[in-house]
Amino acid sequence: MRQGGEAPTFERMISQLRSVVEAFPDKRTGANTHFSMSDIALSAFSVFFTQSESFLDFQRQIGRNNGRHNLASLFGVRDVPSDNHIRSMLDVVPAQMVYPMFDWMLCELEQLDELDRWRSIGNDLLVTLDGTEYYRSAKIHCPRCRVTHHTNGQVDYSHQLLSPAIVKPEWRRALALAPQFIRGEDGQTKAEGELTAAKRWIGSWGEFLSPLGVTICGDDIYASEPFLRLLGEYELNYVCVCKPKSHKYLSECINSLAATGDVDSTSVVVREGGKKRRMSYRWVQQVPLTGYRDALLVDWVSVEVTDDSGKRLYYNSFITNHRVSAETVAAVVAAGRARWKVENEDINTLKTKGYHLEHNFGHGKQHLCETLATLNILAFSVHTLLNLYDARYALLRRERGRRTRFFGEIGTLTGYIYFESWQALLGFMIEQLQLPDPGG
């Protein structure tokens, strides 16, 4: 770490978040301002940080001691608002108001020269784009919901978001960036698709990401010429899945080049999870993505993974603007597979527990659904940074196994005992477990 640099500790991250949430709009006009916006927003954040199942569950977890409580000592919450008050106050706050916190995290890592640790292909940061539905209901809805009319007359309401994350395949780790919400219809315009939302995200973040050196990784839908040209405008690189079914022209080009022996290939045996795997690569440089005149030229690569008996375990093909050669083919494929290689437990939690998030925390009439989802994603990013920069946290996460177990224990402990600080809490756990204390 750069000399004199200060790692993003829990306290620094909470302190920064406090300054971000203090800018939230406050809809109250009268004298009823007992709870500050910071009390309100940090209470909500702490629910996601501690992975509580509901606001109510969380209220029970605030260990009190002579009027002192853990929300004050850990999160700087002076007084704890009711869940209804949190919902009502955060409903008027657009999710975008949380985004400066994501900027801050990236800038911190950059200033510490720590972003370099995340670099992989071509010395770039790998940023995966992934769309996900995080809410669906037949009843509860808001004006920002996507509306689906089924043929049987049933109507469903849903929310989707694009969740970009910096990934490091070797670490199996992801740092979530600010999300992009995929817009529903708003009375004038139709609901947008994931790709349109991704274009807006690039429009918002492209200039910020460009000087950092970024390769965007996406699924087959991102292997579209307008999107890849947009990336080119921001000098962002890409590795995208490219299925033959949706890229017929390119696929035919590859087939005819293969027929004349003009597809390069190589294979290597590697160990994956202790087992021998043969990786067979094929690639072609500078093939047209489409049959249109002046079509974008891309490098194409495929990978087949087989076991000892020759049985195919995996096959995929990708396109990229990185030059594919015998030297780089493995790195390009590793980048393309990053989305699957990274055990993105945190983002998957958001996906699989979407209903849980929704039903227990509230939907709101304006922004609440999006703002709470953003605070949740932010909590995941804070967890990722703690894993990197908080030795006690990293040790306990490793030792206690599943994430749910670790946070369950935090919930129980903070329900009974008052801790002066975050490090006091972790130190107590380490002491009780008789683990060697790496220091805080």
Ligand SMILES: [Zn+2]
């Ligand atoms: Zn909604």
